[in-house]
Amino acid sequence: MAGGTLDCWPLHLFVGDCVTVNLAINVMTGCELDFHAAPNIEIEIRDLNYKKNFADITSLLRCPDKELLLAQKILEYFVPKEGFVLTTFSQSPVGGGLGGSSSLCISLIKAFNKSNGRSMSTHEMVELAHNLEAKVIKSPTGTQDYFSAILRGLNIIHYKADGIKVEPVPYIPDIFSNNMILIYTGKSHHSGINNWQVIKSVIDGDERTISALKEIAQISAEMAIVCRQQAWDKLPELFRSEFDSRIKLTTSFSSPEIEKLRKIVMQEGAQAVKICGAGGGGCVFVWADPSRHEGITETCQKSGFQVIKMQPVKANQPF
Known part of the structure; x- marks a missing residue:
């Protein structure tokens, strides 16, 4: 909701103690993992329509398919001794700015x-x-999206020189589900590109x-006070x-797409547009009075944009 980019080390050290504000929503990721005695491995990444079999972990780690990058880094760390079947899914659009890759990494x-x-x-x-x-x-990454995937709910995440602390905030989900599209x-979008541009500019001393x-x-x-x-x-x-x-x-x-969307929804009576993630594309959420939602949704769909159904997820609420 606020403070993205500040969670990328060492940016928060340049502005003093700061916070990000993060809301978990039910655009889900997940995986199924089943081990077996044989060394062969089967990987299925449903949202990418990718499925492949490997003789063993060595052949999997050597495979150049870009769809496997995240799984390969996970496997390099855990180094499983047995074969397995791994199936993953993500409801977030690729590069959507919703923390989908971060959530899947946690899964x-x-x-x-x-x-x-x-x-x-x-x-x-x-x-x-x-x-x-x-x-x-x-590229350097932020950390706030991982906390959201683990803890759920509405969280104020404090970034200080001595570490990160999470402050959960009670809230009524209807506030967001009734006003947010x-x-x-x-x-x-590619969060790494935008984040690296900012980090480099700050380290180079760019005052703007x-x-x-x-x-x-x-x-x-x-935002935290609000x-x-x-x-x-x-x-x-x-x-x-x-x-x-x-x-x-x-x-x-x-981006041109975001600017077009912003113009459309503001003409339909929206109060604000919030770009998700590092920007440059991906998802935005629109804040509008519930009476305006039908018109905004219809206009966006007619203009070729995809409206994603979502609800906020409270802390300790089952997904």
Whole structure:
């Protein structure tokens, strides 16, 4: 909801103590893992329509298919001794900015931990996941999406020099399900590219980028206060302010598809548009009075955009 990019080390160290605000939704990922005595391995990635058999783990790790990158990094870490059948799925569009790859990474870590009787704390899983995913995208990654996948609910995540702390916030799900529309622009994004551009600019001392990052940190701090106070009527103004600050951070945050969508929904009476993830494409959510939802949804679909059904997921709520 706010503060994305600040969760990429070492950016939060340049702006002082800061927070991100993250809401879990029921756009799901998951996996099934079944071991057997023989060394052969079967991998199925349903959302990518990918299925392949391998004689053993060595042949799997040597396979150049890009669809296998995340699974390969997971397997390099766990090094299973037996063969297995692994099936994964993700309901998030590829490059949707919903943290789908991060969520799937957590799903895989949980599955392999369970198979070998290993237990990890939340912070241990987050540390492992963001390091493995950095290997996949060959770029620094943030960490807030992993917390959402593990803990669910609405969380204020504090980033300080001495570590990360999570503050769960109670809320009524109807506030979000009644006002929020999730829309896929049809163009995927690459979070690693946008994040690296920002990190490089900050380290190079670019004053415009640093100033924009500080604005985002301030908006995120205000968002945290709004969530604690449940002053939900203040959300649209903060979403609009964050949009403006993110454009200053990197011009690639928006895209022609996002600008077209933004124009359409604002004409239909939306109050604000929030770009998900690192931007450049992917999903946005639209904040609007419930009376405007039907018109916004119909107009977006006629314009070629995909409306994704979603509901917020509270902490400890079964998926």
